[in-house]
Amino acid sequence: MTTKRRGMTEEAADAAIDQACRMLRMPTIRNSFTDYADRAGREQMSYRGFLAELLLAECDDRARRRSERRIKAAKFPREKSLRAFDFDANPNIDPAVIHTLAKCEWVQKGQPLCLIGDSGTGKSHLLIALGTEAAMAGNRVKYTLATQLANELVEAADEMTLAKTIARYGRVDLLCIDELGYMQLDRRGAELLFQVLTEREEKASVAIASNESFGGWTKTFTDPRLCAAIVDRLTFGGTILETGTDSYRLAQATKQRTT
Numbered sequence: 001m002t003t004k005r006r007g008m009t010e011e012a013a014d015a016a017i018d019q020a021c022r023m024l025r026m027p028t029i030r031n032s033f034t035d036y037a038d039r040a041g042r043e044q045m046s047y048r049g050f051l052a053e054l055l056l057a058e059c060d061d062r063a064r065r066r067s068e069r070r071i072k073a074a075k076f077p078r079e080k081s082l083r084a085f086d087f088d089a090n091p092n093i094d095p096a097v098i099h100t101l102a103k104c105e106w107v108q109k110g111q112p113l114c115l116i117g118d119s120g121t122g123k124s125h126l127l128i129a130l131g132t133e134a135a136m137a138g139n140r141v142k143y144t145l146a147t148q149l150a151n152e153l154v155e156a157a158d159e160m161t162l163a164k165t166i167a168r169y170g171r172v173d174l175l176c177i178d179e180l181g182y183m184q185l186d187r188r189g190a191e192l193l194f195q196v197l198t199e200r201e202e203k204a205s206v207a208i209a210s211n212e213s214f215g216g217w218t219k220t221f222t223d224p225r226l227c228a229a230i231v232d233r234l235t236f237g238g239t240i241l242e243t244g245t246d247s248y249r250l251a252q253a254t255k256q257r258t259t
Contacts, residue, residue, distance in 0.1 A: 028061040029054050070135040074176075076143045080128035090122050092244035101130055101239065104137045106205060107174050112238030113207040116214070120247030123209035124178055130207065131176045139173035146180040146208075146220075149196070150189030157192060170199040174207060181212035181220050190221045190230075197233045208234060 008016070014034065021030030033054060040050040082102055087095045106113060113130070115123040128143065135141045144152075149169075156165035169175060175196075185193065200206055212219065214231050221227035 026058050028058045032057065066138075067136045070139070070141065071132055074131060074135055074141040074143050076128050076131065078128065079132075080125045081132065082126075082129045085122060085125055085129060090243060090246075092117070092242060093122065093126070097239075097241065098126065098130075102133045104134050104139065106239065107134050107137070107139050110200075110202055110204050112205060112234050112236070114234055114238065114240045115207070115209040115243060116240065117211065117243030118245045118247060119211055121243035121245070123211070123243050126241075126243070127176050127178055127207055127209040131174060134174045140171065141174045141176065142169065142172040143176040143178065146177050146193070147183050147185065147189075149177060150185050150193050153192035153196065154189050157188075162192070166196055166199055169196050170204065172204065174205045175200065177206065177208045179211075180208045181210040181217060183220070184222065185220055187223060187226075190223065190226055194226060194230055194233075197230060201233050202237070206234060 017033055018030055021027070021033070036050065036054055036057070039045075040053070045053070082098060085093075085098075087093055087098075101113065115126055117123050131141045131143055153162065153165060156162045197206060210217070214235070217231060218224060218227050221230055
């Protein structure tokens with residue numbers, strides 16, 4: 001049975017569009033088609049032009065919602081963007097390099113990224129911001145602290161779910177590990193973390209932020225051979241950025257006190 005549509009009133013047409021959009025799951029068109037229709041009338045748009053505007057709006061909004069879901073799934077501790085990063089305050093960071101990384105080709109190639117520098121030099125900001133860019137580009141991203149990841153792996157091993165946990169971390173396109181080097185990891189936790197890195201080696205990207213140079217990682221990974229193997233996996237074919245030793249946060253606090 002077909003529905004007669006000729007001579008439909010505007011009120012009936014609006015109701016039909018609303019119902020159809022609900023059935024087809026097009027919330028953007030449902031919420032804004034009247035505004036687009038009014039603008040199309042004022043600007044004397046063609047039917048094709050009006051339809052294109054509606055469909056593009058729906059596509060753009062769906063892409064935005066997907067990005068928001070991926071960013072939320074990454075579980076970043078706070079919102080950070082490259083737009084908000086003060087490159088003038090840290091001359092060690094080359095903006096051109098960061099903007100190249102923001103294109104996420106290194107994520108697509110499964111390459112690692114290491115951000116090394118003292119506290120307050122922008123490591124975590126860049127880690128989260130680049131992770132956000134990767135999520136917006138359509139990649140699955142996961143953020144975690146080094147100690148948090150090690151503890152989770154130890155608990156999974158105790159509960160006989162280690163393989164499942166390692167596989168879950170292996171599925172994401174980019175694994176962001178923050179605060180590597182702040183605290184010593186016990187041998188078991190370090191070995192399990194090594195398993196995660198091995199699972200991802202040359203297949204999926206890992207980005208880390210550490211306040212210790214590679215030579216100081218023996219404080220975190222007390223087994224020298226294990227430490228060397230982890231450094232090898234996190235640096236082979238990747239990018240190493242040194243953010244320096246001058247704390248931006250300390251400089252800002254000092255400036256505010258002086259003012």
